Amino acid sequence: MKTLRGNALSGYSWLMLVFLYLPILILVLYSFNDSRINATWTGFTWKWYVSLFENRQVMQALMNSLTIGVISSVIATVLGTAAALAVKHYSLRWSNIFNGLMYLPIVIPEIMMGLAMLVLFSQMQMELGKVTLILAHVTFSMPFVMVIISGRLADMGKDLEEASQDLGATPWETLRYVTLPLIMPGIIAGFLMAFTLSLDDFIISFFVAGPNSTTLPLYIYGLVKRGVSPEVNALSTLLIVSTVLLVVVAEIFRRKDSKNNQSIL
Amino acid sequence: MKKIIHLDSIEKRFADTVVVPSFSLSIEEGEFLTLLGPSGCGKTTLLRMIAGFEQPTTGEIFLDEKPLSHVPPYQRDMNMVFQQYALFPHMTVEQNILFGLKMKKVNAAEQQKRLEEVLQYVQLTELRKRTPKQLSGGQQQRVAIARAIINNPRVLLLDEPLGALDYQLRKSLQLELKNLQKNLGITFIYVTHDQEEAMAMSDRIAVMNKGRIEQIASPAEIYNSPQTLFVATFIGENNIFQENGTNAAVRPEKIKLYPVDSDKDKHKKLGTIADAVFLGNLRKVFIRLEGQDMTVMAHQYAGDGLDWQVGDQVAIGWAQTDEVILPC
Numbered sequence: 001m002k003t004l005r006g007n008a009l010s011g012y013s014w015l016m017l018v019f020l021y022l023p024i025l026i027l028v029l030y031s032f033n034d035s036r037i038n039a040t041w042t043g044f045t046w047k048w049y050v051s052l053f054e055n056r057q058v059m060q061a062l063m064n065s066l067t068i069g070v071i072s073s074v075i076a077t078v079l080g081t082a083a084a085l086a087v088k089h090y091s092l093r094w095s096n097i098f099n100g101l102m103y104l105p106i107v108i109p110e111i112m113m114g115l116a117m118l119v120l121f122s123q124m125q126m127e128l129g130k131v132t133l134i135l136a137h138v139t140f141s142m143p144f145v146m147v148i149i150s151g152r153l154a155d156m157g158k159d160l161e162e163a164s165q166d167l168g169a170t171p172w173e174t175l176r177y178v179t180l181p182l183i184m185p186g187i188i189a190g191f192l193m194a195f196t197l198s199l200d201d202f203i204i205s206f207f208v209a210g211p212n213s214t215t216l217p218l219y220i221y222g223l224v225k226r227g228v229s230p231e232v233n234a235l236s237t238l239l240i241v242s243t244v245l246l247v248v249v250a251e252i253f254r255r256k257d258s259k260n261n262q263s264i265l
Numbered sequence: 266m267k268k269i270i271h272l273d274s275i276e277k278r279f280a281d282t283v284v285v286p287s288f289s290l291s292i293e294e295g296e297f298l299t300l301l302g303p304s305g306c307g308k309t310t311l312l313r314m315i316a317g318f319e320q321p322t323t324g325e326i327f328l329d330e331k332p333l334s335h336v337p338p339y340q341r342d343m344n345m346v347f348q349q350y351a352l353f354p355h356m357t358v359e360q361n362i363l364f365g366l367k368m369k370k371v372n373a374a375e376q377q378k379r380l381e382e383v384l385q386y387v388q389l390t391e392l393r394k395r396t397p398k399q400l401s402g403g404q405q406q407r408v409a410i411a412r413a414i415i416n417n418p419r420v421l422l423l424d425e426p427l428g429a430l431d432y433q434l435r436k437s438l439q440l441e442l443k444n445l446q447k448n449l450g451i452t453f454i455y456v457t458h459d460q461e462e463a464m465a466m467s468d469r470i471a472v473m474n475k476g477r478i479e480q481i482a483s484p485a486e487i488y489n490s491p492q493t494l495f496v497a498t499f500i501g502e503n504n505i506f507q508e509n510g511t512n513a514a515v516r517p518e519k520i521k522l523y524p525v526d527s528d529k530d531k532h533k534k535l536g537t538i539a540d541a542v543f544l545g546n547l548r549k550v551f552i553r554l555e556g557q558d559m560t561v562m563a564h565q566y567a568g569d570g571l572d573w574q575v576g577d578q579v580a581i582g583w584a585q586t587d588e589v590i591l592p593c
Contacts, residue, residue, distance in 0.1 A: 162318055163351035165338045167365035167412065177364075181355045 024240060031233035048234040058235065061219035065199055068130060068215060072137035073194035079138065080145025080194075081187055085179070087146075088153050099150070106143050113140060114207030121208060128210035136208045137198040144197065145190035148254065152186030153179075185253045192250035196243055268330075269294040269452050270315065270420060275324035277310055277476075284310050285476040287324065292420075297446050297453045299463040302473035303499070308456045311473075312422050315454065316345050328419065339368075343420035344413035348428055350405050352397040358408050359384075359393040365416040379415050387411045403434050410442075414449060421446075423455045427462065439465050460500050464488070472496050494591050504561050505591075512591040519587035520563035522550065522571065523580040532580040536561065538573050552579055 034043035052058050083102060087095045105113065117136050118128075126132055160182065164174040180187075202217040209218055216239060223232045270292040277285040285307045292298050300308040313319040315326060317338035326333045333341060344365070352361050362383060366376045384390045387407040397405055406426060413421055426442075427435045443466045446453045457463055463470050464484045471481040472495070480492045491497035497514040498505065504520065506513045523532060536552040539560060548565045550573055561581060565573065573579065 159347055159349060159351040160353060162338070163345070163347055163353070164364070165318075166316060166345045167416070168339050168368035169364075170339055170368075173368060178353060182353075 027233050028237045028240070031230060031237045033230060033233075036230060048230040049238075052231055052234050052238075055231070058219065058231075061214050061216045064130070064213055065215040065217075068133050068137060068213070069195050069198040072134045072198050073141060073191050075134070076138045076141040076145050076194040077187060077191040080142045080190060081149050081183075083142070084146045084149040084153055085175070087150065102143050102146055104143075105140055106147075110140075110203040114204040117204065118207040128208055129213045130210075132208040132210070133205060133213055133215070136204050137194075137201065140201070140204060141194035141197045144193050148190040148193065149183055149186045152183045156182055189250045189253040192246050192253070196246045196250070199239070199246075200243055266293040266296075268292070269328065270454075271327040271330075272315075273325045273327065275311075275314065275321045275326065277307070277314060277319065278322045283476065285314075285321075288478055289324075290471070290478065290481070292452060292454065295450050295452055297443070297455065297466060297468045299455045299457060299467040299470045300473055301457060301460060301463040301470050301500075304458055306473045307476035308458075308473050309424055310476075312345075312424055312454060312456050315420075316343065316422050317341050342418055343422060344416055344418040345422040345424065346409045346413050346426045348425045350397075350409040350429075352405060352408055352412070354397055357394050357396055358389055358400070361397065361408055362411045362415055364412065369416070383411045383415045386414075402430050403438065406430065406438065410445070414445075414451070418451065420452045420454060423453060425457055426455075427459075428457075435462070442466065464500075472499065474499070489589075491589060491591065497589065497591055502562060506559075514589040514591055515583050515587055517549070517562045518564045519583050520561065521582050522552075522563055522565065522573065523582060524571075525578050525580050528582075529580075531582040533582045534561070535578070535580050538575050538577045538579055540575060541565075541573055548573075552581060 029041075031048055032044050032046070033041055034045040034047075035041070087098050087102075090098060114136075117132070117139070121128065121132050121135075156179075160178055161174050164178040165171070169177060200217065201215075202221065205215050205218055206221075209215065214222070216235065220232055220235055220239075223229065223235075268291050272288070272290045274287050274289055275285065276283065276287040300311060302308050310319060314321050317333065317336065320334065328342065353364065356364070359380065363376055363380055366379065371379075381390075384393055387410060389404070389407055389411060392400065392404060397408065400408065406429075409426065423442075427438055430438065439462055442453075446466075455463075455466065467484055469481060470484055470487050472479045472487060474495045480487060480496045482490075487496060487500055491500065491503075491514065494505065494512055494514075497503045497512075502517050503514045504517065506515065521531070525532075525535065534554050534557075536554040538550060539553040540551040542549045542551075546566070550563045550565050552561045552563065553559075554561060563581065565571070
């Protein structure tokens with residue numbers, strides 16, 4: 001009985017994994033398919049990847065995505081870190097209220113966020129383009145940065161900052177020599193998370209992008225309207241791989257940070 | 266003796282709860298003062314007010330007769346040794362110890378000179394390039410002390426600095442700390458809940474209960490002449506006899522046991538041996554008093570020739586001078 005149940009459970013787990021990853025696996029597989037038609041497998045090839053890198057529109061979209069990603073995640077990291085540091089000094093009641101308001105954008109449907117921002121930008125008569133994209137990306141990635149850094153600050157406790165002050169460091173010196181170095185892994189993890197979110201975002205970008213600011217996800221969506229080509233598969237594969245890599249690196253930084261902390265405090 | 270710290274009508278409230286009711290206290294230069302009390306008695310809050318991490322709700326704290334209420338912690342000429350040491354994990358032993366001098370912009374040559382001295386003093390010279398993680402608890406404790414004393418503070422505040430260490434290490438570090446204090450001549454304000462530690466190290470002990478200082482005196486005076494019931498029972502072991510609206514406290518080592526048929530003039534109470542616990546150098550004998558709901562504890566030393574058994578009838582007595590009368 002026991003083994004039967006064990007088998008059923010492990011079978012179920014495998015089924016779940018297949019369910020989750022089969023579509024992605026097929027997409028990756030067909031990006032290496034020699035045939036232009038997705039349905040049949042005719043042999044292994046790199047040619048779709050090669051043609052991708054020769055495609056100027058793709059390269060332009062990639063450049064847009066990277067520029068917007070880097071700028072928006074730098075801004076989101078700075079603002080998110082500052083917000084996390086500020087909230088720590090509030091009384092419990094105010095920090096709860098402030099945290100709630102900060103985290104709300106995480107659960108608001110993205111389509112609402114996109115729409116709201118589109119309305120705001122057109123009210124302010126801002127031309128849609130890279131600037132509006134960057135502003136929008138900062139808005140949705142900053143809360144994530146703040147969550148990560150707040151967690152790190154909470155782990156750190158107040159002892160180290162008090163010790164620093166006790167030894168004669170002003171609040172600024174304490175921030176510079178003690179707090180920032182200690183939360184740096186969290187800051188890096190937050191930055192990578194913000195960058196990943198920016199790179200992947202479609203819905204909000206769809207609302208606030210302009211004609212000359214097509215990002216990779218928007219470009220893929222545009223291609224798909226003309227049928228799924230092997231180039232789309234190749235491009236999507238690259239996007240998936242880089243996202244996974246970024247998330248893994250971010251996670252390594254986030255863990256490194258909490259492990260350090262546990263062994264010393 | 267010169268006053269170094271004076272607390273003038275200090276009171277601390279959190280929201281509507283009074284944590285430390287109003288009181289005043291003077292601390293003398295070069296003394297080892299211990300704040301002793303059970304956890305939650307306000308001793309750490311008091312220490313944190315002196316360090317500047319908490320503000321007293323009313324009252325003023327003076328250091329060398331200068332009021333401190335508008336002086337932030339980083340400008341107070343005192344240093345604290347934290348309970349969990351609070352060493353900076355991203356710095357080496359050396360960087361940790363030098364942090365205070367760096368912040369005070371002491372010149373590099375002076376920094377190095379003081380560093381060598383202090384490292385020598387706490388015997389950490391070989392471990393100077395390690396990070397705190399690579400040190401044992403006792404070594405971390407030394408770094409915490411070195412990091413504080415390198416600044417030559419007027420006052421050193423210690424918040425249960427030995428609390429996280431095991432018993433043997435604690436014992437040897439007690440003596441080291443006491444010697445350190447004598448040699449450096451720095452005023453120590455030491456917080457602990459361990460009465461043995463307080464007894465072994467302090468010049469004066471302030472016994473705290475529910476935020477109030479119950480008594481402040483030398484260890485011997487605290488032990489021999491407690492002024493309140495709390496002090497009498499919190500420090501060491503004691504027997505409290507309630508008679509005619511007063512409490513009489515008699516230490517177990519002052520209680521003498523007699524067979525019921527001898528020395529009748531010295532008998533004060535009669536009872537039965539309820540239990541006897543062998544502790545090596547002495548036996549703790551518990552006597553159930555006749556007609557009273559009370560158990561008395563007496564210490565019996567080896568070699569008095571009386572081998573009490575559980576169930577024996579016994580008479581107890583003590584000298585009038587060993588009795589401490591306490592207010593109810």
